[in-house]
Amino acid sequence: MRGATDDVVRAALASSDPLPGTTGFAGELDGTLVRDVLGREPLFIEGALSGGPMPDWSHKPTELADPELFPAGCVRDSEGERTVWTLPDPEPFDDxxxxxxxxxxxxxxxxxxxxxxxxxxxxxxxxxxxxxxxxxxxxxxxxxxxxxxxxxxxxxxxxxxxxxxxxxxxxxxxxxxxxxxxxxxxxxxxxxxxxxxxxxxxxxxxxxxxxxxxxxxxxxxxxxxxxxxxxxxxxxxxxxxxxxxxxxxxxxxxxxxxxxxxxxxxxxxxxxxxxxxxxxxxxxxxxxxxxxxxxxxxxxxxxxxxxxxxxxxxxxxxxxxxxxxxxxxxxxxELDRLARQAGYKRRMDDHVTKYIESLL
Missing domain, CATH: 3.40.50.620 (HUPs)
Structure with a gap:
């Protein structure tokens, strides 16, 4: 688990508290994948986002063959994926x-x-x-x-x-x-x-x-x-x-x-x-x-x-x-300038992205 202790995350799950006093968290806890409500820590899984056995996962997409970004505010266990936290909508301050x-x-x-x-x-x-x-x-x-x-x-x-x-x-x-x-x-x-x-x-x-x-x-x-x-x-x-x-x-x-x-x-x-x-x-x-x-x-x-x-x-x-x-x-x-110097002109659709892809 990154970003918070296991106990803090367990308490947040038990209380459904979306803002339990952290700067975000993500990872595996008691056989369940979790990612905080604002997705402040990255979490990726292999393959489909719901259904089936527990997927492989990582904090880095480079460690998976087919990474999918795990949704914020969700958990995933053997029963599938579900949302457990959403941002609160409190009344504004009075003054x-x-x-x-x-x-x-x-x-x-x-x-x-x-x-x-x-x-x-x-x-x-x-x-x-x-x-x-x-x-x-x-x-x-x-x-x-x-x-x-x-x-x-x-x-x-x-x-x-x-x-x-x-x-x-x-x-x-x-x-x-x-x-x-x-x-x-x-x-x-x-x-x-x-x-x-x-x-x-x-x-x-x-x-x-x-x-x-x-x-x-x-x-x-x-x-x-x-x-x-x-x-x-x-x-x-x-x-x-x-x-x-x-x-x-x-x-x-x-x-x-x-x-x-x-x-x-x-x-x-x-x-x-x-x-x-x-x-x-x-x-x-x-x-x-x-x-x-x-x-x-x-x-x-x-x-x-x-x-x-x-x-x-x-x-x-x-x-x-x-x-x-x-x-x-x-x-x-300057990235735009480099793209144009390399022949990727602005009249081309998404010319900077094409230039970036040419460097890979």
Whole structure:
């Protein structure tokens, strides 16, 4: 069992508690396969997802001939597969002051409880990773091309926090080398998956080479706290079906069980263990109690998290906007450039994915 003790998982099964105080878990317990409600730990099985004898399983798809991602919130025993946990749908907080204080308490407790032995921090200068940097004594790493937004933002934020920053400079050679390694580790060749994993993987490689075996990440904050434009613009954004911001928040949270294995597997392949305090159950619990204006206030996304962060961070960091890592690092732009240089033009359908597959 990864991510939690057997006793904690047994208690969660007995009580049907989807958020029992962990950062996720997955594995075999008493002859039963389990994966937590948000799929924070990867779990793959061989063959059909239901019926028949207990399948072979692994945390890594590379160890199975025909891996299938096991669904989050489910168990599988000799009687088949069934859902045992679903995300709760609690009533929102009564007021924004209470919401801010509860978010602050959950975030600070989760971050402060992280063991810093062997730890480094993936730092992009945004509010999520800056919360980790402000409260944990661990070195900061940013990855990107020299002119990238992430490198510039990380440098300015590190200066404000009076912290040293280690820059992992992206190059075309590094991208071309890393792409097939990421695809092999994750089992994914689509452009978006590889673009997202690239800066994570190359950061983790450098961290491991420097002697650290754990990497703290601000993962989950955008999904939990309303960090996406499509959440802000609900119900007018066609990328979400919800007719409220809070409904859109739950839609993007539901994508985590498919997204997180990609990142975990890429980091494992690079030689480090991910540490994700903002995905702790206590943080998830308070995030689910935020209403529309606690998530997005006007054009301010992640409003409650930013307000809570003001206790730890300068306002200029707590309130700054930040691009997604694949864009902020310029990894996506330069992977596209490499694809076009190799003859995979934009007029071709999914040209970057075709380029990635050509490297395997």
């Amino acid at each position: 924004r002051a209470t919401a801010t204080e509860r978010v602050r308490g959950a975030v600070e407790m989760s971050v402060d409880s992280v063991d810093t032995d062997g730890l480094a921090i993936a730092f992009s200068g945004g509010v999520d990773s800056a919360l980790l940097a402000a409260r944990l004594d661990a070195p900061l790493y940013v990855t990107g091309f020299p002119e990238s937004h992430d490198v510039e933002a990380a440098r300015s934020a590190a200066d404000l926090l009076d912290r040293e920053l280690r820059v992992v400079e992206l190059t075309h050679d590094a991208i071309e080398r890393a792409v097939p390694e990421i695809a092999a580790a994750t089992g994914r060749t689509d452009a978006m998956s590889v673009q997202i994993a690239l800066p994570l993987y190359l950061t983790a490689e450098r961290v491991a080479a420097d002697g650290f075996d754990r990497l703290a990440l601000g993962q989950g904050a955008d999904e939990l706290f309303g960090g996406y434009a499509k959440v802000e613009k609900a119900p007018d954004d066609p990328r979400v079906e919800a007719d409220t911001v809070r409904g859109a928040q739950r839609e993007v949270i539901a994508t985590l069980p498919d997204q997180l294995p990609r990142d975990v597997l890429a980091l494992w392949a690079a030689g480090v263990e991910p540490v994700t305090p903002l995905l702790h159950d206590r943080v998830v619990s308070v995030a689910l109690r935020l209403d529309d204006r606690m998530l997005v206030d006007g054009e301010t996304r992640k409003w409650a998290l930013r307000q809570a962060a003001l206790h730890s961070l300068p306002e200029s960091i707590a309130m700054r906007d930040k691009k997604a890592a694949q864009y902020g690092s310029l990894a996506a732009r």
